[in-house]
Amino acid sequence: MKFNPYTSNLPVTDIIEELKTKLKNTNTLIVNAPPGAGKSTILPLVLLEESWLKGQKIIMLEPRRLAARSIATRLADLLGEKVGSRVGYRIRFDNCVSAATQLEVVTEGILTRMLQSDNALEGIGMIIFDEFHERSLFADVALALSREAQQILRPDLRIMIMSATLNMPKLKQLLNAPALVSEGRQYPVEIYYEGENDLKLLPELTSRIVSKAVKNHDGDILVFLPGEAEIKNTEVILRSKHKEIAIHPLYGQLPPQKQFAAIMPSREGRRKIILATSIAETSLTIEGVKVVVDCGFSRTLKFNANTGLSRFETVEITLDSADQRAGRAGRLGPGICYRMWTKATHNRLNKHRTPEIEEADLASLALEMAKWGVNDINKLTWLTLPPKGHVLQANELLEQLDAIEEGRITEHGKAIHSLPCHPRLAHMLLLAQHDDLTALACDIAAILEERDPLNRDAGIDINLRIEALRRYRTGSLKNKRLKHIAKISAQYQKMLNVKEDNSATDPFETGLLLAYAYPERIAHATPGNNAQFKLANGNIAAAGHEDDLAHEDWLSIASVNARDGVGRIFLASPLNPRDLAPMVKTIESISWDTKRGGFSAFEELRIGSIILQQKPLQNYDVERKIKAVSDAVKKEGGWLLDFNAEVEQWQNRIGSLKIWDKNHDWPDVSTNHLLTTNHEWLSPYLTVVKKPEDLKKIELKNVLQHHLSYELQQLLDKLAPERIEVPSGSNIKLKYGPNGEAPVLAVRLQEMFGLLETPTVNNGAIKVLLHLLSPGFKPMQVTDDLNSFWDNTYFEVKKELKARYPKHHWPDNPLKAEPLRGVKRKKS
Template sequence: MTHAAPAFPIAPLLPELRASLDAHPRLVLEAPPGAGKTTQVPPALLDAPWLAGRRVVMLEPRRIAARAAAQFMAAQRGEEVGRTVGYRIRFEAKTSAATRIEVVTEGILTRLIQDDPELAGIGAILFDEFHERHLAGDLGLALALDVQATLRPDLRLLVMSATLDGERIARWLDAPRLSSPGRSHPVRIEHPPLRSQETPEHHLARVTRQALEENEGDVLVFLPGRREIARAQALLEKALVPAFAQAEIVPLHGELSLAEQQAALAPADPGTRRVVLATNVAESSVTLPGIRAVVDTGLAREPRFDPNTGFSRLETVAISQASADQRAGRAGRVAAGTAYRLWPQSRRLEAARTPEIAQAELSGLALELAAWGVAPGGDAGLRWLDPPPRGALAQARELLAALGALDGDGRITALGRRMLELGATPRLAAAALRAPVELRPLAADLLALVEARSPLRGEQARSDDFRLRVDALHAWRDRRSAGPGGPRGLGAPVFDASAMAAIEQAAKGWRRRLEASTAASGVPDSHAVGDLLLHAWPDRIARQDESQPRRYTLANGRGAVLHEATALLGEPWLVVLDLRLEARDSLILAAAPFDPRRLETDFPQHFLGGRTLRWNEARGAVEAFEEQRFGAIVLERRSVPVDPQDAQPALLAAIRSRGLDTLPWSEGTRRLRTRMQALAGWMPELGLPDVSEAMLLATLEHWLGPYLEGKRRLDALGADELSQALAALLDHEQRRQLDRHAPDAMVVPSGQPRRLEYAPGEPPVLAVKLQELFGLADTPRVAAGRVPVTLHLLSPAGRPIQVTQDLKGFWERTYPEVKKELKGRYPRHPWPDDPWSATPTHRAKPRGT
C-alpha cells in the first residue's frame, strides 16, 4: 500500500475512513480545501479487502481539477498518468488495463452506469466537491444509489466536500459522517471600498496592487469568466508598472489549452511573483502553490434556464457565503494571509449555492432517466437530495418528444439512445445525428461552436449571423484569410486564436464520435448551417413578418426581432440559436438562414391546416379564416364566413378577456344582481346563486350561452336578453324570497314606494324625506329582520339631514333640533311637535289643512 504523505491534514483520519467503509457501504466526508481529500483518499482505499482489486472511480466536477488530481496521485507513486492512476474527460482519456484509480468528469460517470448497471470491475465511487451541486453529480449519485440498492450492495459510495451540510447529507444517505481538519492559517478579511468615480475594473486593479504591496507571495484573483479575466489582464499589465513590472500575470479557466492549464498550476520560478486570474475553478480541487492573498470580486458565472425562451444562459451571479469562505481560505494555505473582498461588508450573501438541478434546463437529465427506465411520474423511484422540479422536467420531456428522443408514452426511442451515446446536449445531438454523411464534418464544427463562446472579435463579435463563426473556424483551419470581401461580406474574420484552438480540439472529438474522417473547410453553402440546426431548434424556426422586416414569428408562437445592426436583414426564414427575453419581443442574438423547402421534407408533421376563429377587438366581432400553418407560423390565410355555431366560444372568450362590464347592463339588471349578491350573504340558507364576477365569468356557457346563439357580434346581445339571462338563474321560489327579503323598493308611511339601494356586504340604503316617516317608531329591516336599513333622512328640498339606523333615537334626541333649524326655512311643510302621532306626507301640507 502507498501511504498518504503525513504533511496532509487528512492523513490521521484515513484509518478511520477505511474502517467506516469496511463496516458501512456509504460515507460522508467533510474536509476543507487543503486537507488532501482529493488526492489522498483514493490511494488509501486501494488495498481495502472489500475492493478486491477493483477500480476506484472519482467524479471530479471540473476537467482542470480532474487532470491535476490524476497527475498528482500518479506523481506520488512515481508513475506516469495512465498506469495505476488515470483520468477520463470529454474527448480525452489516459487509462490502461493497469488503472485502479480513475478520475472522471461530467457525464462520464453517468455513461459508465448506464452502459453497465452492475459496474463490473468498480468497487467504489467517490463524489468529490459535492457541495458544488452540479447536475451530473446529483444524477450520478442518484443512479449509483439505485445500483447499490438493487444490484451491487457491496458497492461503496463516498461523498466528499469542503463546505457541505454534512448532517443533512448523512441523514439522507443513512451514512456515517467524518470530518477532517484542513491546513489553514489565519486569514484577515478586508473590504476595500470602491472610490468615487472609480470603475469596478480599476477598483480590482488598485486592490490587486495593494495585495502585492501588503503581502508576500502570490495573489489569486477570482473573476466570473474568461472575458473578465482578459480585461483584467490587460489592465493589470499597465497598473502594476513600474513597482511590480516583473510580476507574472497568469489566467486560469476551463477554456485554456492543456499546456496553459498546467503552466498555471505549476509553481512560479524562484524570485517571481504571480497574479493568478481565475474563475471559480480555483475555489477547490486544484492546488495553487504560493498564494498568500486573495482578491475576490464575489461573482461567478452559472447556468440559468429561462423557461420563457427555452434557453439556458450563463449569468453572472453573486457567490454564496460558503464560496466566499472557500475563496478566502486559499490565502491561508501556506501561511497567514489576507482576503480582499470587493463588495461592501454590509452585504449579506446566501448561505450556500443553489443546486444546479433547481435552475438548469433538464432535457439531458430527462433523457438519462428515460434510458434508466424511469417513466414520467415515476421519478420518485430514485433517491434525490433535491428532486428535479416537476415543471422543468415535464417541459424537458415535451422537448425530447419533439426531437424524437421519446415516444408517446415517454419511453426512450432508438434515436434517443443514439443521442445519449453521442454525448452532446439533446438538441445538438438530434441535429448532428440527422446530418447526412457528407455533412457530418460540418455538424461536428457546429457542435463545437454552439457549446463554446464566440471566437470572433472586433466588429464581427457583435454579429447575429452564426455562419460567421463557422467561416472563421474554417479560415483558421485552412490557414488562409478569406481575402477582400471575406466571409458573408464582412471582411476577413478576426478571432481569438486561443479560443479557436479549443474549439478545434472539441471539433476533432466530435468528428471521431460522428465517424467523420475529414474536417470541413471553406465557406459552406449559405443554407447549410441552418439546414442542419433546424433539427436542434424546431421550436425556434422563425418567419419574417411581411409588414415589419426586422420582426419574426417563431414556431412556438412567440415574437422576436433582429437588432438594428443585424447581418441577417432580409432573410425570410431563420433558425434562432440564441435570444434574449424582452418585455415584448425577444431579441435575436444568433441565428442562421435555411432553405424553407426543408420544412416539408424534414417536418411534415408540423404543418397544420383548418378553420380558425379570431376575435376582432376593433369591430367587436368574430372573424373566421382558413389557415395553413407551420406550428404557430401562419403561412396562408383567407377570410371565410363565420358559422354562428362556431362564433359562440369566441364571443364567450372575448367576454372573459374584457370582463362583465362589456355586457349591456341596464340599471334594472345591475340592481337585480346587487340584490342577489347582498341577500346571498345575509341569508345563505336560501341557496341563491353566486353572481360574483369571477363566478359569472367562469359559468358564462351556462347562463349566457343560450342567449348568444346565432350571434356573431357582441353588440347583438340586447339589454333585455341580458336581464332575462340573469333572472333565469333564480327559480320561482328563490325569486319570491328575493322580493320578500331584499325588495327593490319599500313602501314608507306616506304610502309611497321608495327605492332601496344595495351594495354587497353593506346594509341597504333608503333615502326618504323626513315628513314621509312621521308615525314610524322603529328602523325598517330586511332579510327576515336581520339587517337594519340605513336611513338617509332628507329635508323637503331633498338635502341630507341625518344618516341613521336608529329612527327612534332620532325622533327623541335629534328631531327637536332639526325642527328648530328647518321650520323657518321650510314653513309650508309640517313640523309637528309630536312626530310619533303626526300624519306622514310627501306633500307640502297635508290635505284638508
Template sequence: MPVNAPASPDFPIREILPELLATLAAGTRLVLEAPPGAGKTTQVPLALADAAWLAGKKILVLEPRRIAARAAAEFMARQLGEDVGRTVGYRIRFEAKVSAATRIEVVTEGILTRLLQSDPELADVGAILFDEFHERHLHGDLGAALALDVQANLRPDLRLVVMSATLDGERVARWLDAPRLTSAGRSFPVRIEHPAPRPNEDLPFAVRRAAELALAETDGDVLVFLPGKREIDRTRGALGALPGVDTGRLALVPLHGELSLAEQRAALRPADPGTRRIVLATNVAESSVTLPGIRAVIDSGLAREPRFDPNSGFTRLETVSIAQSSADQRAGRAGRVAPGVAYRLWPQSQRLEPSRKPELEQVELSGLALELAAWGADSLAWLDAPPAGALAQSRELLVLLGALDDARRITALGRDMLGVGTAPRLAAAAVRAPAAQRGLIADILAAIDARSPLRGESARSDDFRTRIAALHAWREGGARAARDADAGALAALDQASQGWRRRLGNAAPARGVADSHALGDLLLHAFPDRVAKQDAGNPRRYALANGRGVRLHDNTALFGEPWLVALDLRYEEKDSLILSAAPFDPALLERDYAERFRRERVVRWNGAKKAVEAFEERRFAALLLDRRQVGVTAADAVPALIAAVKAQGLDALPWSDHARELRRRVESLRQWCPELGLPDVSDEALLARLDDWLAPYLDGKSRLEALRADELSQALAAMLDYDQRRALDAHAPVALRVPSGNERRLDYVPGQPPVLAVKLQELFGLADTPRIAQGRVAVTLHLLSPAQRPIQVTQDLKGFWERTYPEVKKELKGRYPKHPWPDDPWSATPTARAKPRA
C-alpha cells in the first residue's frame, strides 16, 4: 500500500528530499546532516516508503531513546491519519506496536542488534536509518558495523542512512564511503547568557534564579536541562513557590525516561491556553522529540552518561559535563519558533569538550564481546574500534560466566544469555535461575538496573536483600508497609520487574520474605569472581575468589556471614569496601562450579626462609579453603616447578599449535572410541598428572622458561604408546583427502563432531558424508562458497545435493560465474579451481 505522505512544507527537509531520493536510487549509502526541527526523523522515512528499490520491504528507523522512538512513530502515524501499529509502528524494550501491515518501524538501538542476530540477512528490511548518530551509543555503533557487514556480504541492496544534527559528516562519510547531504534547517537567533553564579549555590536554586529571568525576558515556555530524575524532583520543589504555580498559570512539567506513557505524551503537548510551562528534562529533550512553544532554555551543563565502574563490574550512569555539541543543540531548542535565550549555568570561561566520546570507549564491553562472538566476525568496519584491552578483559569475564568457551567461541549458555537483553553478568544469573525463582530474578534485574529505592537509615545498608524486601513489602501493603523507601521508586521497580517477568516467561511476581540465601544463590551466577570467604582471624575482612581482599563497614548489616557474594565495591588501597552484598549457600560452589575446586601438593620456594616448603591445599579459585604442611622430598626443583604450573595454569607452558591440536584429537577420539584406552589430556587431567607426564622433562631445569616447546610436545606425545598413536592417526586424522585430490584439515573440538571446511566444488561426485572414528562419527561439513564463506553446514551431504544444492546454485551462479555450477553434481569433476582443467 503506498504511503503517499509528502513532507509538510513546515519542515525544511522538504527542499532536499528530491536529491535524497535520487541519491538512494543510485546508491546504497548516505550521510544526512540536518539540524533539530528540520524534519529528518519523521519526513525522510515517509518520503522513502514508496521508493521503487524498497520493493515492499520495511524501513527501520533507529532512535537512541524510547521516548523519541515512540514520539516519532506516533507523529508519522498521525500524518497518515492512522493509529500507531499500522503503516508506522515502533518496538522498544518491553513494548511493541507493530503488525503485518507495518512498513516503517521505529526501534531503539538494542532492538536492531537483536534483529540482526536473529536474521542477519534482514530479508524483510530494505533500509536502515540511524537517527541522531552523533550520540555514539554503543548499540548504535555496533548496529551500524553489523549492518555494513550485512550489506557487504549478504545484502548489497540494503540502504543505510546515517542522520544527525551535530555530526562530523566528513569523517562519517569517509567511513561509509558515502555521499553527504545537508539540510539548512530553520532557526531563529538565540542569545547566550551566563548568569553570574553565587557561592555554594545548589543547582535547584541556580535554576530558579535563571527561570525568573527567563519568565521575565521571554513570553513562551522554558526548557530546563538537568542530569536526571533526582535533580528534576529537587528543582521542581525549588520552583514550586514561583508566582503562577499555585494558580495554574505556570505549569511545572517533568520529562524523563521513568515517566509513564501518559505523562510523556503530556510533556510533549503544547501548553493549555493562558498557561506557560517550565519543562524539566534530561537530555532526552536534546533531539528527536519536539517540544512546542519553547522560547528559553536553561542549561545545567550536566548529563548522566554511562561509565564503566570496575568496582561494581557494571556500567553506571555518572553525572558529567556535556560536550560543546550538546550545549549547541540544547541552546538551539530556544530558537525553533522565534528568537530565544539560552541561560548557561556554568562560567563563560569554562571550555567544553568539542564532541561526545563514543560509549564503547567508556563502558564495560562484555555485552559487546558476547554480541561479536554470536556474530562470528573477527573484524568489522568500525567508525571507532573498541579498545583491545577492554575487549580482551570482557572476553575473560564471559569465559568465567560460561558464555564463551576457552577458544572464545560462544556457548549454548551464551546464546541463551543474549536473549535476555541485559548485561552478561545479570543474563547469566537469569538464564541459570530455576523456574520457580524467575519472579525473584526479575526483581533482582530491576533492582540492580535502577537507583536504590531505600531512604533514610536504610539507604546506607550494605545488605542487598533490603531492597528486595522493601519491594515485596510495597507489593503486599503499599507505601505504608515499605518503610524507609521511596514509593515512586518502588513503583518504577515493580513496573520494570513486570517487564522482566514477561521476558522470562510470564513468571508470577515474587512475594513475602525470601529465604535468607535465595538472593545470594541467584547472584552467585552473576558474580562467580566475587565469592567472598570470611577471614578466620578478622570477621570483618573477606577474601575474594579473584584474589583481592574486601571488608565490611562498621555499621554493616552483614556481620557474621561466613560467605558473601559481593555486588558493589568501593576501591581502597588495602581492602576494598563492600557497598552491597548478599549471603549465599556455599554448597552451590560444589554443585555449580566443581571445576574451580582443586586439591594439590604445593612445593614452593619461601624467599624469607630460603627453603622449599611443601603443602597440601584445597582451593576454590584463589580462595584457600584449607592447607596442611607436608614433608619435602630431596628433589626440590621439580616439585617447585610443578607447583608453579599448578598455580599459574597450563598456559604457563610453551604450547605449540601442534600440541594443542594433538590434545583436541586425543580428547575427541577418547570420547568416541573409549575401548582404545587413550589417555585423558584435558586441562584437569594434565594438571592432576603433572608429576607423571611433565616432571621427567623438567629434570635438571631450574626455570619453567627452560622448557622448550618441542620438549612439551614430546612429553604430551609420550603419553600415547605406539598402537595408540597409530589408532589416533587412523581414526582422528589431521586432514582428509577430498574428491578434488586436496588434503583439507579437520578442526576438532572435544564433545563435537570434527569440522571440515571445504569448497562445495571440491566435493562433486561424493554422495556420502565422510566419517571417522571407525565410521562412528560423521564429519560436519562447512560447505564454502568460492569466496570461502559458509553457505551450508551439514552432516547429510547426499541430502544437500538433492534438496539444497539447486537453490544454492540458483543464488550463487550469477555471483560467481567463473566457478562450475553443474546441473548434475554427482557426475561433475571435483575441483578447487575457478575453471576445471580439461
C-alpha cells in the first residue's frame, strides 16, 4: 500500500516539501513541532522514498521502550502492514525486524551499540532523534557519536532532530543546521488552577480533582503522578469511587501488555482514567483523552558524585512539561486541564527540564567514550557538557572494575561493554563465570534492574528475592513482578550460555557477587553495631533494628540511599570475610585529623575505608606528611592557622598595592587563595607539626613576608608602610582596608602640631585618612586634608577640647606649636 501523508490532514504536512528540499541540500536538520502535529508518524514515512536514501535504512530513536513499540505499530498500520515488515522496532531484549525492514524504531542505547560495532553505520542513510526535548542521557551520547561519525566518515549520513520544546537557537548554533517549524493545530485547552498541593496527601487530593473532572466533563481522563507508589494509592481510592470507569495505571515497570491496554481504546467502550508518570507526556498517542489532571510533580533519578549513589527525587515539573501535559487534552478537540497548583506557582516554574546528563550516573557514558577511543570528551558535540565531577567519578569506578586503564578500555572493559546492562552488573556477570555462579548472577542482575518484587516489610535480604524468583519459576509462587524479572534473567542466561538454577542459594555466594558489582559498598558492622555499618567508601548506613541482617558482621550492599548522615540500606546480603582476601590492601595511612589530635601515620590492612588492622608507622615519607597537613589546611580553612590582626593588615597592604600600583606584579594574598596554595609557602614549616597547636604557633606574618621576593618586600615597606612617623616622633600604625581604600592614621591631635600637609603612602599618590583624637583617644575629626583642617576646623575643635581637657595646652597657632607625645600641661 502506498502511503499518502496528505490524507492525514495533520499539521506537519505543511512542511513536507520544504523538509524534502532541505534534506537534499544539507545533512543535518532540526524540526520543531508541538505534540500531536504528526512529526513522529508522518515525517519518517515520507522520507522512505527519497533518492538520497539509496535503499538504506532510517533509524528513529525514541527515549522509551513503550514509545518505540507503539510508534512502530502506528507506522506499520499507516502502511497497512504488520510490525516487522517495512517498519520494525528494536529495544533491549526484544526486537521485531526482518530483511524487509526499512525503518527501525529503536531506543537510544541500541543506536549507541550500533555505532560502536560499525562507526560508519553502513546501510543506514538517516538517523532521526525523536522527542529530543526529553534530553535523555543516551540521546545526548548517541547524538555526540553520530555527529562525529557524520563529520569524519559519513558526510552523506542525514541527521534529523525532532522536538516539541527545546532551546532552538542554542541547538541551531551547536549543530550549524537549519530549522523547520510546524506551528501545529492544537485545540484550545481550558486551564483550571486548583490551589497549592501537598505531596503527603497527593493520592487523596488527586482523587478529589479526578472525581470533579468525572462529574463535570466527558471523555477519558489522563492523570499525571510522580511514580508507581502514588499511582497505586490513587488507583485504590478511585476504584472504590468509580466502579463504572476503567482505571489503568501507566508507568515504565508495568508489563508491556498492560501498558498497551492503558494507551489503546477500551474494548468494552468504557470511559477510562489513565494514571501515568511522565512517560505519557509526549511520545505516546492515547486515544480519547479530553481531560488532563496534572499533580505538578515528577520523579527523577539524581546522581551524587560524592557518594557514588543515585536516588529518586520528587521535583516540581518545568513549564515545558506543564505545557506538554496540558496539550494532551487538546489533540482531538477542545480540552480541559486541571493543574494542582496556583497561578503564582506556575509563573515561577523553571522553563526547561534539567538534561539527564547533568544528574545521571555517567559510568555507562564513560565506558562508551573509552570504547569509542575518546580521551577528551569535550571534543565531541554536546548540547550540555557532562559534569566534570560525575565523569571523574565514573572513570574511577571503571578503573576499579578493571574496565579502563590509564583512560583506555581494557579487554575486560570491552567484554563489559558487550553486555546490555550497567557496567557494575556486567562486571559481576563476567566474574561470576570464573566462580561457576553465572546463573545466580543472572538472577541478581535481573532483580537489581527491576523494582523490588517483595514488600518493604520483607526485609533487606536480597536472597529472599532470589528464593522468590526461583519459586516462581518452579510454579510454587504467583507474583506478577517476578514474571518480568524471570524473563530478564532468562535473557542473560541465554546470552551467557547458562541454564537456570532453581536450587537453594548460598547467601555468602550472593554476597561475593554483590561485592564484585559494588566494591565500595562492602560494609562492616560499626562498634556496638546498633544495626549500623561502615561502607568501604567511608559512608555509614543502617538496617532496621529488627531486620534479620542487622546483626551480621559483614554485608554486601546492593541498594542504599544517599541521604546525609546515616543512609538506609534497602537490599544486601551477608558476606564471608574470607572471600574478601583478594580485596584487602596494605596501606601506609598518613593523615591529619584535627578532631583526633592532628597527624597520624599507620600501616593498615584495609578494604577501602574499612580498617581491618592498624599499627604505628615509624618511618614514613615526610613529603606525604606535608601533603596531609597541607590538604587539611586547605580543606578546614583558616582557623587552623593564626590569621591574626597583623596578618590581616599585611594582606590588606598587599591587596591595596595590587589596586594602586600597576607597575608591579603583586600576588593574590586573599585568605582563600593562601589556603588553596598553602603548599607553596607553608611546606617548609610543616615538617615538625604534629598537633593543631603546632600550626597555631607558626608566625604566619613572617612566613608570608619571607615568601615574597626581596624586591617586593622592600617595595611593600616603602609603598605601604606599617607605620608612619608623626611630628611628635611617634611611629604610629596605619590601618589598611581590604578594598584599596585610603589607610587610616589614628593619632592624637597634639602629636600633629607643626605638620602642614597630610601624610601619604604609595609614593605620595594616596593620602592617608587622619582620625584626629583627643588626649583621651576619642575621635574628634576625620580628614584627608590637614592644611584645610588647621585653617577652617581646628578652632572649632579647639573650643570643645579646651572645655573637655582644660589642663592641656591648646595653642592658637598649631603650626608653630611643639608637637606633644606625652602630656604638656597648660601653664598656670
